[in-house]
Amino acid sequence: MVSRVIPVQAFDLVIFGGTGDLARRKILPALFRRHCAGQLPQDARILGAARGALGSDGYRDLIRDALQNELSGADMAARGAELERFLARLEYLAIDAQARDGWAALKQMLGCPTSDRVRVFYFSVGPALFAPLAEQIWTHQLADDQTRIVVEKPFGHDLASAKALNRTLAGHFDESQIYRIDHYLGKETVQNLMAIRFGNMLFEPLWNSQYVDHIQITVAESVGVDGRASYYDKSGAMRDMMQNHLMQLLCLIAMEPPAKFDPDAVRDEKLKVIRALEPVEPHHIVRGQYALAEDGEGGDEDQSYRETVGDPRSSTESYVALKAHISNWRWAGTPFYLRTGKRLVARSSVINVFFKDAPHSIFGADAGRHANLLTIRLQPDEGITLKVTIKEPGPGGMRLIDVPLDMSFAQALGADIDGAPDAYERLITDVIRGNQTLFMRGDEVEAAWAWTDPIIAGWTSRGDVPKPYDSGSTGPGDADLLMRRDEREWRGINP
Incomplete structure (x- = not known):
């Protein structure tokens, strides 16, 4: 029995917190495995965003080390030829979630405000930055009808904070664009x-x-x-x-x-x-x-x-x-x-x-x-x-x-x-396809x-x-x- 891999459509994926633990241990290894499976289109782009002045070459070096640490020796031996092709997809931008630094460059890179590509913003950051990031995306007109945001847990600390965050996100995105991820x-x-x-x-x-x-x-x-x-x-x-x-x-x-x-x-x-x-x-x-x-x-x-x-x-x-x-x-x-x-x-x-x-x-x-x-x-x-x-x-x-x-x-x-x-591979491809069944x-x-x-x-x-x-x-x-x-x-x- 062989499962059929169906490529997803062209996309730009921006990972806020792209140098963090979750991005290095889960998100990018998941994307690499989907790349090796032939599921990512040739022109799919992955942009890491964080505050540090790392540069794209430095970011690729960071993720190369992360993938080699996270994936087993057998995995890397079988997929090593694909590593450099995957890393070529990666770019890096220094962005401050609570200031204006880097947002104009991101807008230019994404071709905003219109694009024929799915645009995904992954909030791989602490919950305190969820609302500021949503505000910045809206303020800089980075979203269109094909935009999706992925929000990691914890989604709020209690009912009051969850309601407040829902109100903020709903002020800038339709519910159909919000993917509250639970990897389970x-x-x-x-x-x-x-x-x-x-x-x-x-x-x-x-x-x-x-x-x-x-x-x-x-x-x-x-x-x-x-x-x-x-x-x-x-x-x-x-x-x-x-x-x-x-x-x-x-x-x-x-x-x-x-x-x-x-x-x-x-x-x-x-x-x-x-x-x-x-x-x-x-x-x-x-x-x-x-x-x-x-x-x-x-x-x-x-x-x-x-x-x-x-x-x-x-x-x-x-x-x-x-x-x-x-x-x-x-x-x-x-x-x-x-x-x-x-x-x-x-x-x-x-x-x-x-x-x-x-x-x-x-x-x-x-x-x-x-x-x-x-x-x-x-x-x-x-x-x-x-x-x-x-x-x-x-x-x-x-x-x-x-x-x-x-x-x-x-x-x-x-x-x-x-x-x-694995869970992150499946959920990320579901986001790109626009399937919210497995999201809250x-x-x-x-x-x-x-x-x-x-x-x-x-x-x-x-x-x-x-x-x-x-x-x-x-x-x-x-x-x-x-x-x-x-x-x-x-x-x-x-x-």
């Missing part, structure tokens, strides 16, 4: 959530509270906050992960079937899920903060969270788990357990759908309890496992055991999965913050302090208690 939605397995649900009669009739006991969504990271300490200590796990990544996964799992696979049809259904979320009770929330392991070995870094951020009294959570409910006909009474954290025992993003026990067992009490479990692995080893109940082989009566029907993408699709576009809409972002803000306000007013947990563990013990109160247990982190 570009992952192959995340998109497969919709294929699993709406492309298989096997699951959709059972996808409701009548047959589903509960659902767990886990996004665990083995790394700490190193390199992001300043940002992270002002945000925490709730704002950094729960409000966006896990919320999006929840929406895809819980939403109603859209009328068609269309950007607004899909996002309409996701919005309904967020608006149907009930407020979370305080005793259904667990916050944690990683400390050193008891044996003194803290994984990749022998520092606690507070040591890393340089604040011995920090009360920012690096872990959060909660129990949520969706008040609609499909999901009434079915709990959703969500958790995410830093410096845990393994890197793992998993969705577990626990189906209910059979209403009556014909095999007697000795057969035990057996229920089906659908596991969707987002990372690592992307794939799907369905646990089913069978008879244990051999004589001696009817003894039941659970066995997995396991499908690893790498095994099932072979070489094709290795060459499949403004009202969706605001609804997510409207649900998140009261949770944060609640623990702030109560003076709650995050529970410490050992680096390299599965999180604070109170998260296990959250599940045990409901006679359930977490699954999805242990390697």
Whole structure:
């Protein structure tokens, strides 16, 4: 099976923050891989923009080093011949987002105000510069009907700031031109959530509270906050992960079937899920903060969270788990357990759908309890496992055991999965094509913050302090208690 690569139309892509970490580690490697796949047209141009006086030659040297660092030796050996051709696409301009420096040169380079090319402005900068950049693009008349802007998270710090940013962007761009990117939605397995649900009669009739006991969504990271300490200590796990990544996964799992696979049809259904979320009770929330392991070995870094951020009294959570409910006909009474954290025992993003026990067992009490479990692995080893109940082989009566029907993408699709576009490759090409299906809409972002803000306000007013947990563990013990109160247990982190 060979996927067909369809070239995108001619474009100019301006990366504000073009020398930054995100541009060097994600955006430009993604564009290089699409270049090597033959998806970028010959005349596509990529412009790095930042404050430093680097020059185009200096920028190409910087990105050459970045690509050689980010891509494996095998990748570079196979694609090395394309490296110089890709670098020839790159230009650099010194631009100040909050002053006039460099904007006239950018306008001339882009051929503004009119052009027959798609024009993409990628805001790979801190959120404080989103609004100034939008103002500058509008003031200098750099936008036309084919212009798109890409805005990285965090999209606001709370509901008020998200609304303010939406108003600013809406004052200069149509909603159809604004691409709020969440790289989780570009992952192959995340998109497969919709294929699993709406492309298989096997699951959709059972996808409701009548047959589903509960659902767990886990996004665990083995790394700490190193390199992001300043940002992270002002945000925490709730704002950094729960409000966006896990919320999006929840929406895809819980939403109603859209009328068609269309950007607004899909996002309409996701919005309904967020608006149907009930407020979370305080005793259904667990916050944690990683400390050193008891044996003194803290994984990749022998520092606690507070040591890393340089604040011995920090009360920012690096872990959060909660129990949520969706008040609609499909999901009434079915709990959703969500958790995410830093410096845990393994890197793992998993969705577990626990189906209910059979209403009556014909095999007697000795057969035990057996229920089906659908596991969707987002990372690592992307794939799907369905646990089913069978008879244990051999004589001696009817003894039941659970066995997995396991499908690893790498095994099932072979070489094709290795060459499949990563999240940023897929999302950037979707921007150029004008496909917003995998991007958040403004009202969706605001609804997510409207649900998140009261949770944060609640623990702030109560003076709650995050529970410490050992680096390299599965999180604070109170998260296990959250599940045990409901006679359930977490699954999805242990390697």
